[in-house]
Amino acid sequence: MARIEYQKTKEQNLPAVTPNSRNFENDHKGMAENKLDPTTWVDAYADYLFNYAIARINDAEIAKDLVQETFLAGLKSAKNYKGDAAERTWLIAILKRKVIDYYRKSNSKKGKAEVRINYGSQTDAEGDWLEEQVADPFSNFEHSDIENEELGLAIQSCIEKLPKKQAQVFTMKTIQGISTEDICNELNINPSNLWVMIHRARTALMGCLNQSWF
Amino acid sequence: MISCEKAAIICNKIQYKEATFIEKLKLRYHLLMCETCTKFSKKNSQLTSLCNKAHLHGLSNKEKEQMKDRLRSKS
Numbered sequence: 001m002a003r004i005e006y007q008k009t010k011e012q013n014l015p016a017v018t019p020n021s022r023n024f025e026n027d028h029k030g031m032a033e034n035k036l037d038p039t040t041w042v043d044a045y046a047d048y049l050f051n052y053a054i055a056r057i058n059d060a061e062i063a064k065d066l067v068q069e070t071f072l073a074g075l076k077s078a079k080n081y082k083g084d085a086a087e088r089t090w091l092i093a094i095l096k097r098k099v100i101d102y103y104r105k106s107n108s109k110k111g112k113a114e115v116r117i118n119y120g121s122q123t124d125a126e127g128d129w130l131e132e133q134v135a136d137p138f139s140n141f142e143h144s145d146i147e148n149e150e151l152g153l154a155i156q157s158c159i160e161k162l163p164k165k166q167a168q169v170f171t172m173k174t175i176q177g178i179s180t181e182d183i184c185n186e187l188n189i190n191p192s193n194l195w196v197m198i199h200r201a202r203t204a205l206m207g208c209l210n211q212s213w214f
Numbered sequence: 215m216i217s218c219e220k221a222a223i224i225c226n227k228i229q230y231k232e233a234t235f236i237e238k239l240k241l242r243y244h245l246l247m248c249e250t251c252t253k254f255s256k257k258n259s260q261l262t263s264l265c266n267k268a269h270l271h272g273l274s275n276k277e278k279e280q281m282k283d284r285l286r287s288k289s
Contacts, residue, residue: 038285041285042282043278046273046278047271047272047273050271050272050273051270051271060271064273067273067281068281068284071284071285072284072285075285075288076288148268151264151267151268152268155264171272175272176274180232186275195227198226199222199226202226202258202261205261206258206261213264
């Protein structure tokens with residue numbers, strides 16, 4: 001008993017050593033690197049998560065809902081966050097569960113999980129050989145899809161590293177395809193300003209993607 | 215003869231198909247004598263093709279605002 005008491009006091013006297021313990025986060029708020037800040041989530045990670053989701057779900061509306069649910073779930077379990085993963089990795093882990101749950105739910109109705117193959121029921125294919133419908137072994141569509149998803153996420157995380165304003169202008173222009181005039185009106189800048197920002201963003205992106213993609 | 219800064223801006227405009235014909239001519243002329251800008255221009259079009267290849271999707275600002283609102287109401 002006395003020994004336990006001793007250990008307890010010893011622990012109290014020592015400052016928290018592990019970066020994972022909650023004490024540390026409270027004491028050194030400014031120092032802890034992996035700290036949750038839900039107010040910045042949407043601006044910082046929404047596009048990245050959305051790209052991740054849409055590569056797996058293929059439906060923009062559902063993907064958007066899943067991203068929203070991910071943020072809400074993250075907020076709910078923020079107190080369980082131990083700080084040993086980066087914020088984005090943590091959110092991706094939640095999103096992954098959401099995607100799995102989505103497929104589980106949509107397959108739970110009886111019969112939906114079955115794969116049904118129509119053997120040439122189309123009339124114009126009548127008389128054709130089944131062999132012709134076999135997947136082409138030389139096509140590398142699947143492969144390029146995977147590569148493109150990786151590329152998309154790589155670009156997205158490079159955009160995250162840009163200064164906020166540049167990232168905003170670049171996404172609006174390149175990804176959302178909004179016209180120069182509309183962006184200028186919305187952000188209250190003049191066109192030459194916009195082009196300078198685009199230029200800086202593009203140069204930074206080239207540097208960021210340089211190692212692996214050029 | 216235009217400066218390299220101007221050339222770069224025109225080059226960026228071309229990536230979004232917003233350069234005028236005269237601007238394009240100016241850039242062509244500049245690229246003939248400036249090696250650095252030629253390299254930049256090449257990389258720039260590469261970046262554009264990468265962005266196209268990646269099929270990037272983005273949420274609009276309005277959708278993001280909605281998300282923020284919903285997050286705020288829950289917290």
